[in-house]
Amino acid sequence: MKHSGRLFVPSLPTLWPHMLLSRPKPGELPPFSSPNVRYFYFARNAIWLTVKMLGLDSGEVLMPAYHHGVEVEALVDAGATPRFYRVGSRWDVDLDDVARRIGPKTRALYLTHYAGFPGPVAEMRKLADQHGLILIEDCALSLLSSDGAVPLGTTGDVGIFCLYKTLPVPNGGALVVNGPRQYSLPEPPAPPSVSTFSHTVSALLQNLELRGGLAGRALRSAVRTLGHGTVKAANIERVATGTQHFDRKHVDLGMSPLTKRIAQAQDLESIVEQRRRNYFFLLGRLRDISAPLFNQLPPGACPLFYPLVVQDKAEVLARLRVQGIDAIDFWKRFHPACDASAFPEVAQLRRSIVEIPCHQDLTPEVMADVAQAVREAVKSDHRSKKRAG
Ligand SMILES: Cc1ncc(COP(=O)(O)O)c(C=O)c1O
Structure with missing residues (x-):
């Protein structure tokens, strides 16, 4: 179905031209x-380097059954063996299950903070210390998020971050090593500048469409067609971000200097505030048509998106796309190493969660339209299920 509405709600924040020129500010949250x-x-x-650096490649790592899949792929490629622990229907880590599964080959515990919602990091730290294990804190979906006063990614032996899901940067991930141990890590080489340029232009064009309505959309579409032709003709290697699979070919690639520049131009505190405001807005407008996964937002949490619970993901996603809302199917598949039948709550989560954008580019007016479109999509979903039943 084609997008026909006047709304344009991208899943990620767009790049505003002034961010290319702003003066750098000191980042007051990790990893900055x-x-x-x-x-x-x-x-x-x-993640790959963590396994190598900490010598986890001959052992087992206890990971959540609720995972993206690419983090498991990176760990397996580096030589470690994943084992999985239970996560409940509200993204809650089953700490008893984690403790039960620790065995003689376990080397590390892996905790993922889902979409900015803090996981039980203090409890996992305690368990890791009791058993002499490493704690890996995956904050790929939780940049800028804190649990009260404790920033995520500062309790584990290492914290892992993804920059481009929260900030309008062309690429970027980070490895933070906590504690006194120093590791001499090589500085990875910068990525091909054509690839950075191509991502940057597309984020600028998205911004144009966001601000420019129909005229912006037409211009973006024309430039994109031209751009695709040029990329193909010049045989340019565009290293795509947000992909589903790990590719060893890219394991040594570093972050572009432009990412640093754009990241330093951000007002991190106000991004957290805007995301929280948008999240609360959706919570208030949607709770009567779809029981919220969480009834509140913990202090300090910076939501990556609003997790909407639906019955038929494909139908709701298609309805939202027609309205111009780039909602995303959140984590459909288990990694093949994980036995799906052993984790029924996770299987149900995989069937039912849709990401609704709530990022810093979306104004209260746009959020009102988003909420209305979501209400309509969910109501149609209920109606068609009733008819089918
Ligand atoms: C939990 C988790 N960890 C790690 C990653 C990897 O992030 P990146 O795309 O920056 O490699 C993802 C990607 O979605 C993820 O969801």
């Missing part, structure tokens, strides 16, 4: 504020 940090093209590269 961390004394020991290495930047990469992707978060997955940081």
Whole structure:
């Protein structure tokens, strides 16, 4: 179905031209504020390097059954063996299950903070310490998020971040090493500048469409067609971000200098505020038609998106796309190493969660339209299920 409405709600924040010219500000949250940090093209590269750096490649890592899949792929490629623990229907880590599954080959515990919602990091730290294990804190979906006063990614032995899901940067992942141990890590080489340029132009064009309505959309579409032709003709290697699979070919790629520049132009505190405001708005407008996964937003949490619970993902996604809302199917598949039948709550989550954007580019007026479109899409979903039943 083609997008026909006047709304344009991209899933990620867009790049405003002034961000290319702003004066750098000191980042007051990790990874920007961390004394020991290495930047990469992707978060997955940081996961791969963590396994190698900490010598986890001959052992087992206990990971959540609710995972993206690419983090598991990176870990497996680096030589570690994943084992999986239970996560409940509200993204809640089953700590008893984690403790039960620790065995003689376990080397590390892996905790993922889902979409900015803090996981039980203090409890996982305690378990790791009791058993002499490493704790990996995956904050790929939780940049700028804190649990009260504790920034995510500062409790684990390492914290892993993805920059381009939260900020309008062309690429970027980070590995933060906490504690006194120093590792001498090589500085990864910068990525091909044509690839950075291509991502940057597309984020600028998205911004144009966001601000320019129909005229912006037409211009973006014309430039995109031209751009695709040029990329093909010049045989340019565009290293795509947000992809589903790990590719060893890109494991050594670093972050572009432009990413750093754009990241330093951001007002991080106000991004957290805007995302929280948009999240609360959706919570208030949607709770009567779809029971919220969470009834509140913990202090300090910076939501990546609003997790909407639906019955028929494909139908709701298609309806939202027609309205111009780039909602995303959140984590449909288990990694093949994980036995889906052993984790029924996770299987149900995989069938039912849709990401509704709530990022910093979306004004209260746009959020009102988003909420209205979501209400209509969910009501039609209910109606068609009733008819089918
Ligand atoms: C939990 C989690 N960890 C790691 C990653 C990898 O992030 P990147 O795309 O920066 O490699 C993802 C990607 O979606 C993820 O969801």
